[in-house]
Amino acid sequence: MVYFDNAATSYPKPKVVYDAIMDAMMEYGANPGRSGHKKALKASRGIFDTRVQIGKLLNIKDPMSIIFTFNCTESLNLGIKGYLKPGDHVITTSMEHNSALRPIVFLDKLGVKHTIVHGDSKGRINPKDIEDSITKETKMIVTTHISNLTGTIMDIESIGKIARKHGLVYLVDGAQSAGVYNIDVEKMNIDMLAFPGHKGLLGPQGTGGLYIRPGIELVETFQGGTGSISHSLEQPDIFPDKFESGTPNAPGIIGLGTGIKYIFEKGIDNIRKKEEDLTMHFIEEASKIDKIILYGTLEKNHHAPVVALNVGEADSSEISYILDEEYDIAVRPGLHCAPLAHKTIGTFEQGVVRFSFGYENTHEEIEFAIKALKEIAKEV
Amino acid sequence: MVYFDNAATSYPKPKVVYDAIMDAMMEYGANPGRSGHKKALKASRGIFDTRVQIGKLLNIKDPMSIIFTFNCTESLNLGIKGYLKPGDHVITTSMEHNSALRPIVFLDKLGVKHTIVHGDSKGRINPKDIEDSITKETKMIVTTHISNLTGTIMDIESIGKIARKHGLVYLVDGAQSAGVYNIDVEKMNIDMLAFPGHKGLLGPQGTGGLYIRPGIELVETFQGGTGSISHSLEQPDIFPDKFESGTPNAPGIIGLGTGIKYIFEKGIDNIRKKEEDLTMHFIEEASKIDKIILYGTLEKNHHAPVVALNVGEADSSEISYILDEEYDIAVRPGLHCAPLAHKTIGTFEQGVVRFSFGYENTHEEIEFAIKALKEIAKEV
Helix, strand or coil: CEECECCCCCCCCCHHHHHHHHHHHHHHCCCCCCCCCHHHHHHHHHHHHHHHHHHHHHCCCCHHHEEEECCHHHHHHHHHHCCCCCCCEEEEECCCCHHHHHHHHHHHHHCCEEEEECCCCCCCCCHHHHHHCCCCCEEEEEEECECCCCCEECCHHHHHHHHHHCCCEEEEECCCCECCECCCCCCCCCCEEEEECCCCCCCCCCCEEEEECCCCCCCCCCCCCCCCCCCCCCCCCCCCHHHCCCCCCHHHHHHHHHHHHHHHHHCHHHHHHHHHHHHHHHHHHHCCCCCEEECCCCCCCCECCEEEEEECCCCHHHHHHHHHHHHCEECECCCCCCHHHHHHHCCCCCCCEEEECCCCCCHHHHHHHHHHHHHHHHHC | CEECECCCCCCCCCHHHHHHHHHHHHHHCCCCCCCCCHHHHHHHHHHHHHHHHHHHHHCCCCHHHEEEECCHHHHHHHHHHCCCCCCCEEEEECCCCHHHHHHHHHHHHHCCEEEEECCCCCCCCCHHHHHHCCCCCEEEEEEECECCCCCEECCHHHHHHHHHHCCCEEEEECCCCECCECCCCCCCCCCEEEEECCCCCCCCCCCEEEEECCCCCCCCCCCCCCCCCCCCCCCCCCCCHHHCCCCCCHHHHHHHHHHHHHHHHHCHHHHHHHHHHHHHHHHHHHCCCCCEEECCCCCCCCECCEEEEEECCCCHHHHHHHHHHHHCEECECCCCCCHHHHHHHCCCCCCCEEEECCCCCCHHHHHHHHHHHHHHHHHC
């Protein structure tokens, strides 16, 4: 099987990640931060270590300003809905995933207005369009770092500068970038960074997080047991407890920390370079095939390892089905939970076939996929 | 090591659970319900199968009315905050965990009033006290099935009848009961049942769920990608998608399903009987020890495998520390995130040492703990 669906979830994970999860479950599968016995403390320390690893990766000074969530969707919901109040205005882009768009649209009915800045036909967002959309009521800018549809890399550093200049909170969706692209929350003026654990960071499903710049006031999504200030019926106002109610996914978070250590070991620049090479190889060969339409910038340093294409006017689901059934190649068709991004690049009706590459993929697999696409393009 | 902290999380899980999680991660670790390729479909079917197992266990007719969450705290927050509106009134009890009390208290500031019905010194709730608290504005009753502090089993069937008679929604916190005690949402008139995956149901951390009786209108906590109706910026109004945004914990949920199958294989009545036998053995022997104060009903069929105790006036953390350090026995001291329950039984200052037993525990371990308690009681 050839797995080209890494934008949905990275697979396989490094063996050390599976081993760490199993070890955490079997050897010290207690409830961290609840009891004080040895296994509970060991799990608790494992979780803290993951905070430290994430902090190191993203240049976050205080590990306690990183909170763990269930997935990147929860992180985005918390960042958006925990911060904005009736009367506020938020700016986002047409290249966002529904995990950002749907919470923002939901806030409409609570009196939070929004502006959606549109990308160009290659999925690029012009930071100036964002700046031009700022009103007196604007409190926040929400953009993705990398489009999950076209792989277009956004100029988040410029957007961060605009946010800082106008005193706005900048929330970045790192779903497709964390663990592969360099993110420095200080240098990039990122106030909140939402990330999944199970994509580029190489952790398991059921993990995600949100960095919250100290000083930003957020209303928590849940109240509950935090193992702290237990005598009070009010949610504790301390980080990270305020945002982490109930039993966490300790083995998952420990696996995530192991994934990040693996990234340090291999070198994030090496990982990215390999994924970029695979991507450029694929783009170069695919663009030679008659009938294949490629989307995005297709340019090195502007195009992440996510490639959207169509074969003439063929339905994207049909092409994906053939790839899966006849070639055992796993890709993702359809709308990718990013309807406005599809409208932006003109594929709202047809959808696209999305190839997304990971560190475990090889150039041989790319060649095999190209061969498959050539055969399919002849047939349809 | 003797693990008596099963009320925090069950440990160890059956080997088949670890194996199922590993298999799901290593053999088909794709994103379920997102793509249409074989590994994604296999993960998706695994999740559906877990819904079916839970339905079978709890007599839930439509598996799609069971939604998966991160933990029981999220489930309770969703049930409580997704249902109640300004002007409504909710009744709960002093025996609840902070996972129910804190969301209810949080709603105060949004104009949702509450009444807390108090338990007696053994942690028992009189259903009549709940009925007497009903006002014209009452919309919901929230109670735990079993106290996480005293192990007291609540008469949820009688409370369910009261809820039904008065047309109120009844939300039950099954944190300490699901998987060990028989729950029949039809017979017991349970409208919503919150449960963790990682306690009696023997699944991993990072899993939980909420049963929502069809017809109950709940506002979802998160909006985001659901892999369905992706062209729309509005959250889909279909079950379970409405409540399951973003990537689920597929290996975790598949492990949870395996845990439930293990329960069916062993027989829930056999599991409960074994845990009751251990509990009664422990209570009988502990009650003979000078200085040991036991809390709760201590009566068979009224007392679940959770035993709170103190050794004279000694600090509960100190006793737990000695048990851990000198005997390698894992228990949980303190307030157990249930401050009002401690006030109810009079241990708010001292806390208690909580022993909680699981199916993997043995009578030899009980004897060993009793020996340890005897020695400690002599020393302090």
